[in-house]
Amino acid sequence: MFIRFTDIINALKSLGKSDSNGELVRKILRSLPRSGEAKVANAHHDLVLPALQTTLKNLGLEYLDLYLIHFPVSLRPGVEYPWEEEDVLPMDLESVWEAMEECQKLGLIKSIGVSNFSCKKLERLLASAKIPPAVNQVEMNPIWQQKKLREFCEEKGIHLTAYSPLGASGSTLW
Numbered sequence: 001m002f003i004r005f006t007d008i009i010n011a012l013k014s015l016g017k018s019d020s021n022g023e024l025v026r027k028i029l030r031s032l033p034r035s036g037e038a039k040v041a042n043a044h045h046d047l048v049l050p051a052l053q054t055t056l057k058n059l060g061l062e063y064l065d066l067y068l069i070h071f072p073v074s075l076r077p078g079v080e081y082p083w084e085e086e087d088v089l090p091m092d093l094e095s096v097w098e099a100m101e102e103c104q105k106l107g108l109i110k111s112i113g114v115s116n117f118s119c120k121k122l123e124r125l126l127a128s129a130k131i132p133p134a135v136n137q138v139e140m141n142p143i144w145q146q147k148k149l150r151e152f153c154e155e156k157g158i159h160l161t162a163y164s165p166l167g168a169s170g171s172t173l174w
Contacts, residue, residue, distance in 0.1 A: 048099035
């Protein structure tokens with residue numbers, strides 16, 4: 001069984017539960033297999049390892065199976081969700097990916113990947129990556145099938161995984 005920690009945290013939030021110190025998630029995880037996925041949301045080279053270490057500590061784990069760059073931009077330091085347009089900065093993709101690779105070499109992550117990357121962003125990443133991304137997680141569903149991206153990822157050996165496979169929250173398509 002594969003459980004995404006972000007799903008547990010989002011479920012707790014939807015129930016109005018706060019878990020700032022990770023205690024509720026730790027209780028849930030004690031009865032589950034010891035693996036999972038997390039995302040680094042505000043990716044700056046110097047923040048990747050500390051963010052991962054905090055996640056591991058909060059979840060009581062020694063490693064993650066998968067760690068993703070949440071989106072191909074950075075935010076001004078100290079800014080968290082929700083953010084304003086002026087808080088979004090270009091990402092130093094090469095140095096952030098280098099930090100992700102280092103986390104994998106340290107044994108803190110089994111696989112590294114990205115989320116919400118286009119073909120163009122993936123090409124840029126692959127040009128400098130020593131370890132290619134294992135996964136690109138994107139919104140994909142019957143209406144938005146992302147054919148070009150699917151073909152690109154297949155050609156490059158990057159597993160493409162969908163979030164919102166039945167459409168985004170609030171969608172009126174179904």
